[in-house]
Amino acid sequence: MTESTIEPPRRRRLARIDDVASLSGVSTATVDRVLNQRPGVRATTVQRVLKAASELGYVADGALPAQALKPWRLAFVLPAGTNRFLNMLSRLIGSSQDQFASFNMRARVEQIESLKPDLLAQELRRVGREVDGIVFMAIEHPAVREAVDLLAERDVPTVTLISDIANTRRVAYVGLDNRSAGRTAGYLIARFIGGRSAKVAMIAGSRSYRAHEEREMGFMHLFEEQFPEIKVVGLREGHDDAANNYRQTKLLLAQHSGLAGIYNIGGGADGIGRALKEAGRQRDVVFVGHGLSPDTREMLIDGTMDAVITQNPQSSLMDCMTIFANLRAGRPAQDATTRSRTELILRENLP
Numbered sequence: 001m002t003e004s005t006i007e008p009p010r011r012r013r014l015a016r017i018d019d020v021a022s023l024s025g026v027s028t029a030t031v032d033r034v035l036n037q038r039p040g041v042r043a044t045t046v047q048r049v050l051k052a053a054s055e056l057g058y059v060a061d062g063a064l065p066a067q068a069l070k071p072w073r074l075a076f077v078l079p080a081g082t083n084r085f086l087n088m089l090s091r092l093i094g095s096s097q098d099q100f101a102s103f104n105m106r107a108r109v110e111q112i113e114s115l116k117p118d119l120l121a122q123e124l125r126r127v128g129r130e131v132d133g134i135v136f137m138a139i140e141h142p143a144v145r146e147a148v149d150l151l152a153e154r155d156v157p158t159v160t161l162i163s164d165i166a167n168t169r170r171v172a173y174v175g176l177d178n179r180s181a182g183r184t185a186g187y188l189i190a191r192f193i194g195g196r197s198a199k200v201a202m203i204a205g206s207r208s209y210r211a212h213e214e215r216e217m218g219f220m221h222l223f224e225e226q227f228p229e230i231k232v233v234g235l236r237e238g239h240d241d242a243a244n245n246y247r248q249t250k251l252l253l254a255q256h257s258g259l260a261g262i263y264n265i266g267g268g269a270d271g272i273g274r275a276l277k278e279a280g281r282q283r284d285v286v287f288v289g290h291g292l293s294p295d296t297r298e299m300l301i302d303g304t305m306d307a308v309i310t311q312n313p314q315s316s317l318m319d320c321m322t323i324f325a326n327l328r329a330g331r332p333a334q335d336a337t338t339r340s341r342t343e344l345i346l347r348e349n350l351p
Helices: 017-024 028-035 043-055 084-095 097-102 117-128 142-153 178-193 210-226 242-255 269-278 294-302 313-329
Strands: 072-080 105-113 133-136 158-161 172-174 198-204 230-237 259-264 286-290 307-310 343-345
Touching: 017 028, 017 043, 028 043, 043 313, 072 084, 072 117, 072 313, 084 105, 084 294, 084 313, 097 105, 097 313, 105 117, 105 313, 117 133, 117 142, 133 313, 142 158, 158 313, 172 313, 178 198, 178 210, 178 230, 178 259, 178 286, 178 307, 198 210, 198 242, 210 230, 230 242, 230 259, 242 259, 242 269, 259 269, 269 286, 269 294, 294 307
Parallel strands: 072 105, 072 133, 133 158, 158 172, 198 230, 198 259, 259 286, 286 307
Antiparallel strands: 307 343
């Protein structure tokens, strides 16, 4: 073969704006808005376009710092009320702004009246017009599922915290394996009772929370499988309110004079503790609940509560930050996150 017959190397075709649009799944007009740093494009879409442009060599890495470095706005939508753990979590979010800033994020808390799915769905849609991502405690309801999917269509990712929701386009769940948590509570109560015939009861916030429903199922199944001599005499809903839980506990004690154990599935533990103390039953009724907070800590110390099942709120916040950082970088949502660990707190191992 002579030199004259050697074909010159083919030059790689330069990427065009329609290539960036095709790879990122948006229109060329949206790509143009992003590359020229004009407003009106969702943060998740901006990151997707920038990632595609970088991969195709259309722009160099770091060539568009203004939008790339714009802080993400996050909202935590949580129930208002007397749930001490959730109120503590709200305060923690407010005091963790430096940590959010290290992820180039800003966070705010929106509190709404709990257990009203239509109100939650309305709030998700409203807040979704103002922020780049939402973390919320879910209620199982069609209106809430519809709101989550609508936000996904608008490129506003949602993360469920503490209680999940099924069959939606939420990007991740941060919380315990609640069925396992319910089984753990049942096992503890059964072992504390000591293998004798007895009656135990449950007080939930609401079955509208998937977390509470799953804890109830785990609790019930544990006794059916391993401790059939212990009878679960029913479930009452206290709506995570201390005053409601106080009244429900007084009724349980009046109806079941030999009641041996109470599992508080949700919040408002101090109401249960007050009723037990007034009845002089704080030493002989095994009391297990959720969420290490000032009130549950105090009751562990004085012996009213026997155990608290909890998750580390700081670790949960860190996982939320990591999830949104992953989405911003185009990585899978739960890269480098850790599965929420069930922590069992007794008086003797209080942190």
